[in-house]
Amino acid sequence: MSCLLYDIAIEPLAELIRKSSLEDFKIQDLEERVLVSLFADDTLVYMNENDNKKTLEQTIRNFCETSTAKFNNKKSEILLIGTKEYRNNVIKTETINKTNNDKLD
Numbered sequence: 001m002s003c004l005l006y007d008i009a010i011e012p013l014a015e016l017i018r019k020s021s022l023e024d025f026k027i028q029d030l031e032e033r034v035l036v037s038l039f040a041d042d043t044l045v046y047m048n049e050n051d052n053k054k055t056l057e058q059t060i061r062n063f064c065e066t067s068t069a070k071f072n073n074k075k076s077e078i079l080l081i082g083t084k085e086y087r088n089n090v091i092k093t094e095t096i097n098k099t100n101n102d103k104l105d
Contacts, residue, residue, distance in 0.1 A: 006041065013063045014038055020059050022051045025081065049086055053096050 017036045024035040025046035037044045045056055064071050078096070080087045090096055 003040070007038070009067070009069075010038060010041075010043070012067065013043065013060070013069075016059050016063055017045060017056070021055055023048050046081075047096075049082055049097060051097065 014036050018033075022035060022045070024033045025048055027034055034046050036046070047053070047056065060071050063069065080090055
């Protein structure tokens with residue numbers, strides 16, 4: 001029962017992320033929008049190189065303030081997906097999006 005209750009409680013966060021200005025990650029031959037997936041207590045957000053990390057952070061902050069949920073930044077990870085050039089550039093500059101100066105934390 002607790003898993004079902006958690007699913008009900010966390011779905012508003014997924015909906016906020018879906019409605020945000022984050023674009024999504026394109027997967028070849030898949031027409032559906034891929035932006036967020038949830039499994040148990042893990043949330044995976046797919047962002048492309050044009051997305052602003054601060055948008056995601058603000059969305060999570062808004063959800064936590066409204067729901068009184070807690071978000072553990074120390075357990076958060078960034079998994080780089082994209083061209084080899086993009087991944088190497090992020091590693092070199094420690095910046096996800098050069099336009100928005102999204103520094104890795």
